[in-house]
Amino acid sequence: MGNDKNIYSRRSFLKVSSLTGGGMMIGFSWMASLKPTEVLAGNTAAAEWIELTGFVKIMPDNMVKIMSPNPEFGQNVITSMPMIIAEELDADWKKVVVEQADFNIPKYKSQFSGGSQSIRQGWQLLRKAGASAKAMLLQAAAAEWNVPVAELTASQGVVYHKAGNRSLTYGALATAASKLPIPEKVELKKTTDFSLLGTAQKNVEGQKIVTGKPLFTLDYHQEGMLIAMTIRPTAFGMQLKSYDATEALKMPGIKNVFDIKVYKEGYERAGFDTRTFNHLVVVVGNTTWEVMNARKKLAIQWEPMPEKKEMVAGWGGKKEELIPAGLESSADHMKNMRGMQKKPAPVLRKDGNPEAAFAKAKKVLERTYSAPFLPHNTMEPISCFAHVTEEKAFFVAPTQVPDFIRPTLVANLGISASKLEIQLARMGGGFGRRAYCHYMVEAGLISQKIKAPVKLVYTREDDMTNGVYRPSYMVTYKAAIDEKNNVTAIHIKGGGIPDNAIHANRFPAGAFDNYLAEGWTIPSNITIGAFRAPGSNFIAGAEQSFLDELAETIGKDPIDYRIELLQKAKANPVGKNNDYDADRYIGVLELVKEKSDWGKPNTKNARRGVAAYFCHNSYAAHVVDLTMKNGQPVVEKVVSAMDCGLVVNPEGATNMVEGAVVDGIGNALFGGLVFEKGEPKQKNFNQYRMIRHREAPKKIEVHFVKNNIDPTGLGEPPFPPIFGAMANALYKATGKRFYDQPFINALNTKG
Amino acid sequence: MAKFNLKVNGTNKEVDVDPATPVLWVLRDHLHLTGTKYGCGVASCGACTIHLNGKAVRSCQLPVSAAGNLEITTIEGLSEKGDHPVQKAWLELDVAQCGYCQTGQIMSASALLKSNPHPSDADIDNFMSGNICRCGTYLRIREAIQTAARNTAK
Numbered sequence: 066m067g068n069d070k071n072i073y074s075r076r077s078f079l080k081v082s083s084l085t086g087g088g089m090m091i092g093f094s095w096m097a098s099l100k101p102t103e104v105l106a107g108n109t110a111a112a113e114w115i116e117l118t119g120f121v122k123i124m125p126d127n128m129v130k131i132m133s134p135n136p137e138f139g140q141n142v143i144t145s146m147p148m149i150i151a152e153e154l155d156a157d158w159k160k161v162v163v164e165q166a167d168f169n170i171p172k173y174k175s176q177f178s179g180g181s182q183s184i185r186q187g188w189q190l191l192r193k194a195g196a197s198a199k200a201m202l203l204q205a206a207a208a209e210w211n212v213p214v215a216e217l218t219a220s221q222g223v224v225y226h227k228a229g230n231r232s233l234t235y236g237a238l239a240t241a242a243s244k245l246p247i248p249e250k251v252e253l254k255k256t257t258d259f260s261l262l263g264t265a266q267k268n269v270e271g272q273k274i275v276t277g278k279p280l281f282t283l284d285y286h287q288e289g290m291l292i293a294m295t296i297r298p299t300a301f302g303m304q305l306k307s308y309d310a311t312e313a314l315k316m317p318g319i320k321n322v323f324d325i326k327v328y329k330e331g332y333e334r335a336g337f338d339t340r341t342f343n344h345l346v347v348v349v350g351n352t353t354w355e356v357m358n359a360r361k362k363l364a365i366q367w368e369p370m371p372e373k374k375e376m377v378a379g380w381g382g383k384k385e386e387l388i389p390a391g392l393e394s395s396a397d398h399m400k401n402m403r404g405m406q407k408k409p410a411p412v413l414r415k416d417g418n419p420e421a422a423f424a425k426a427k428k429v430l431e432r433t434y435s436a437p438f439l440p441h442n443t444m445e446p447i448s449c450f451a452h453v454t455e456e457k458a459f460f461v462a463p464t465q466v467p468d469f470i471r472p473t474l475v476a477n478l479g480i481s482a483s484k485l486e487i488q489l490a491r492m493g494g495g496f497g498r499r500a501y502c503h504y505m506v507e508a509g510l511i512s513q514k515i516k517a518p519v520k521l522v523y524t525r526e527d528d529m530t531n532g533v534y535r536p537s538y539m540v541t542y543k544a545a546i547d548e549k550n551n552v553t554a555i556h557i558k559g560g561g562i563p564d565n566a567i568h569a570n571r572f573p574a575g576a577f578d579n580y581l582a583e584g585w586t587i588p589s590n591i592t593i594g595a596f597r598a599p600g601s602n603f604i605a606g607a608e609q610s611f612l613d614e615l616a617e618t619i620g621k622d623p624i625d626y627r628i629e630l631l632q633k634a635k636a637n638p639v640g641k642n643n644d645y646d647a648d649r650y651i652g653v654l655e656l657v658k659e660k661s662d663w664g665k666p667n668t669k670n671a672r673r674g675v676a677a678y679f680c681h682n683s684y685a686a687h688v689v690d691l692t693m694k695n696g697q698p699v700v701e702k703v704v705s706a707m708d709c710g711l712v713v714n715p716e717g718a719t720n721m722v723e724g725a726v727v728d729g730i731g732n733a734l735f736g737g738l739v740f741e742k743g744e745p746k747q748k749n750f751n752q753y754r755m756i757r758h759r760e761a762p763k764k765i766e767v768h769f770v771k772n773n774i775d776p777t778g779l780g781e782p783p784f785p786p787i788f789g790a791m792a793n794a795l796y797k798a799t800g801k802r803f804y805d806q807p808f809i810n811a812l813n814t815k816g
Numbered sequence: 817m818a819k820f821n822l823k824v825n826g827t828n829k830e831v832d833v834d835p836a837t838p839v840l841w842v843l844r845d846h847l848h849l850t851g852t853k854y855g856c857g858v859a860s861c862g863a864c865t866i867h868l869n870g871k872a873v874r875s876c877q878l879p880v881s882a883a884g885n886l887e888i889t890t891i892e893g894l895s896e897k898g899d900h901p902v903q904k905a906w907l908e909l910d911v912a913q914c915g916y917c918q919t920g921q922i923m924s925a926s927a928l929l930k931s932n933p934h935p936s937d938a939d940i941d942n943f944m945s946g947n948i949c950r951c952g953t954y955l956r957i958r959e960a961i962q963t964a965a966r967n968t969a970k
Contacts, residue, residue: 139912139913271907271910275918276851277919278851286848317817352845352846354841442950445853494951723952723956724953727953727955751856764955
């Protein structure tokens with residue numbers, strides 16, 4: 066794990082901390098306090114962690130170390146995943162120490178943090194990991210006492226033999242247990258027997274975070290390390306022509322200036338290999354400030370990039386991607402999207418005879434919604450440490466998907482997979498941005514070239530203008546209404562640059578006899594990537610705003626109307642592959658209705674909007690209450706109802722929902738990049754508006770539906786519907802409907 | 817390059833750097849105190865907040881040549897055992913998600929409470945609005961500051 070000269074080491078910088086509720090991180094210094102008698106007889110060397118399985122290690126004094134497999138970026142899987150193991154292990158959570166696992170698929174099976182899948186996909190695996198270690202401990206105790214395992218129980222890190230009135234700690238049993246084979250089959254607990262899962266536990270890294278310990282890639286330091294920055298064109302649609310490094314090389318502290326090609330000629334990209342500019346100038350120096358200054362002295366010539374076609378092997382199979390030439394602007398984007406709406410588009414789903422229904426309609430409600438490109442703007446800008454030698458390619462990197470970038474690194478650095486070592490640094494935010502790890506390839510190439518350890522640093526400007534954005538979208542919803550005020554058909558037509566956000570099989574598909582969904586795309590040289598609930602993060606808001614307006618048009622309560630449609634979809638589903646469980650969808654609507662006092666006298670004057678959505682396996686509903694002050698919205702309260710099955714850690718879960726609510730409000734009101742001649746106009750936080758303290762809701766109440774369904778995720782599901790709830794609340798507060806994000810533009814326009 | 821004698825967390829530190837180097841980078845790259853974070857470099861996000869003679873300052877815009885004899889306090893020096901009332905409140909309320917902005921938030925919050933031991937929610941919002949939290953933990957931060965205020969008064 067790094068060389069001896071590392072100043073940074075996951076253990077060396079930590080001090081003993083007082084227990085703040087379990088799951089603390091500890092360091093080398095505590096071992097000095099171990100009393101000799103606590104060390105097992107026969108093991109007189111300094112006590113070491115005894116490894117039972119890849120996930121579980123035990124100390125003689127009964128401390129338990131649990132490895133957390135998945136990369137961490139604030140979703141707190143570093144607490145919830147070890148909790149799952151600890152539950153089945155029957156460990157005492159107050160004696161559990163958590164360590165972030167390095168990248169090691171054979172050991173940990175899955176280390177993918179994205180799509181709100183960590184808990185869902187880890188659920189069985191982690192439970193088995195805990196149960197296997199416990200089975201080994203029980204077996205060791207059974208052997209020690211010469212009794213059948215069936216006579217033994219385990220609880221809080223101790224094995225009990227009731228009949229013999231005796232017990233042994235896991236610490237005392239660990240050595241013997243570690244010699245046993247890891248069982249193939251294990252019995253898991255009944256979820257009703259859980260004692261740890263479902264209880265609120267604090268972030269195991271809390272102490273380190275509040276004391277400023279070096280946790281993030283940007284904090285990593287190693288003796289002999291150099292700092293590098295990559296310089297890219299100032300506009301999309303441009304590429305490197307030539308550069309003169311003479312002045313830059315004269316600057317203090319500068320070691321080298323050269324250029325790299327991120328992907329070699331002929332490399333076929335995989336879905337997450339997205340990179341905006343392939344040919345970059347690199348400046349290498351001793352310190353960040355010196356490199357920042359030197360890069361300003363580069364004399365670089367950029368030239369227009371010609372149109373390109375690249376093969377991409379995404380999840381849908383191999384596809385040829387067109388990367389158009391030209392300098393794009395937001396004004397053109399909007400114009401082109403409106404143009405596409407007028408042309409025929411690929412049909413994604415059709416039920417019944419929507420054309421006939423529209424022809425006969427007494428009234429047609431038609432509304433168009435749009436949203437701009439969004440930068441992820443993770444608080445920690447992109448960075449990566451790499452030291453690539455003949456022996457080893459060692460990375461300390463912020464990556465949500467180490468297994469995806471492995472083949473990319475192997476191919477482009479010319480290393481063998483067996484020599485690749487990745488320490489999964491804590492990330493200052495992910496949101497999908499760090500699933501595109503081109504920066505690891507860049508850092509690796511730089512290290513190879515300069516034959517030294519290097520930390521690649523992106524400035525905030527580099528980070529905000531380097532692409533991999535949330536796409537720009539437009540969608541039109543049309544409803545046919547007959548003379549009895551029944552909605553007889555729904556038509557959804559929309560698209561995006563360069564992806565569309567139409568989920569044709571989601572609600573309200575299945576609730577309408579006549580339904581048509583069409584989707585188009587416009588290619589672009591602005592790169593995009595997954596951004597917290599891709600596709601959903603736009604379409605939910607549009608759909609839920611439209612349903613609100615439709616309910617009003619036909620004189621129905623917004624929640625009652627949604628429930629009515631869902632009940633119809635359940636009783637008499639139209640079509641096939643309706644991608645939602647109507648009961649669970651109704652469940653969150655009913656819960657949010659109850660908890661927000663919807664329709665009650667005490668909320669009669671509330672300026673409130675509701676929205677609900679299903680994505681990434683979980684259901685979410687929000688009611689937003691706001692008031693207007695000097696023409697600006699003040700969010701007084703948000704009531705959120707979630708159905709994510711069993712809630713592993715209510716503390717972390719609540720924090721996630723609150724965060725998604727704040728994030729959604731911020732993006733709905735303020736978020737959006739504006740392009741002019743290929744250049745993003747906003748390059749830093751003094752130009753790009755983020756939601757801040759004074760704009761956050763005064764109060765957020767989070768409620769979870771109680772059921773026994775296997776847990777599903779929370780990173781993304783609460784985010785999409787908040788956009789709709791905001792738009793609907795703003796309507797009640799201002800009398801105006803909001804169709805184009807960011808809403809602040811319309812709010813600040815008079816009339 | 818020039819030599820500067822800085823007072824950091826109660827200790828004298830000598831550095832030999834370009835006088836224009838922001839204190840942020842002196843702390844991070846030269847003194848290896850990485851608790852103070854880089855978020856924007858233009859004093860718009862608050863991640864780099866330190867105390868200069870007890871007052872909150874964005875270190876990304878403070879050239880080392882301007883620090884002089886003033887007492888620099890970083891997150892590492894806010895308390896000896898990580899038990900400043902603000903730090904304790906942050907743990908009690910389980911504030912952090914990714915954690916990257918939190919040292920800046922804590923430095924701003926502790927400076928606020930020094931000058932205003934009983935801030936209203938509006939006081940908190942106004943003072944803290946220079947600190948961005950991308951993960952959206954603002955409500956917990958607000959509650960943690962109120963908790964710390966109550967606990968400091970005791």
